[in-house]
Amino acid sequence: MGDLNKLFFALLLMSASHGQAAQLSTQSDSPAATSMSVCPAQDISFFIQRFSSDEAVQRSYTTVQSTEFPVMPLVQERKDNALVMQLEDVTASNARVSLANPDTDYRVSYYFKMDDCWRLVRIENQSL
Template structure:
């Protein structure tokens, strides 16, 4: 091989390797929320999805974004309770994230859909006559994914 072609060949190999590495990084960003092979989306419409999501722990694990952003109020914060934001990995979460229907009935918890558009939705879990209020935010990216929890309970 002539000496002039060696530097060009090396340059082409390095360029190809760089493009391949960048492509691999970009592909890893758009993996399923749980990072597993995945299961089929339980429902395209949000009301049906949330019904199934709240009843099945394995669906909650599969359709939750990791790390999951969780906001919680710090009652010790002065002059009033302030937010603490954490980003939790799957092994740091306690499932079920949303209690199933029978548990909600037993604990007198109410679930309400606050909003549902083509790409975003939220629900609130409350307990009447208490300050218990937890809001769950979902986004749609092929299927609905839990992306944030806001626990405003004190």
């Protein structure tokens, strides 16, 4: 009888753990878990690091009408084109990021506004 109880207990544990595994995989596959519903960072410096290196973050946190992403060149493109990124004019609710190539006339400013998270609200190309 002891062996039968052990077998029953083992089957019960396997059944319970299988149910939890199925529940966990269902939760991670849900749209809320895969979408950018949580702000990548409230601190503008950390937010810009994520925004400037991840096209999905750019898509989720850009209010500017754009048909082309990424709207801000990603890390490799900035390296390839010697673009220097600088955070400027930072307040609690606004910030500007300038992207420039010191050897050329290339200069683009990205304007961010804070509501529930930082969002790109305007792009100005000041290149000549």
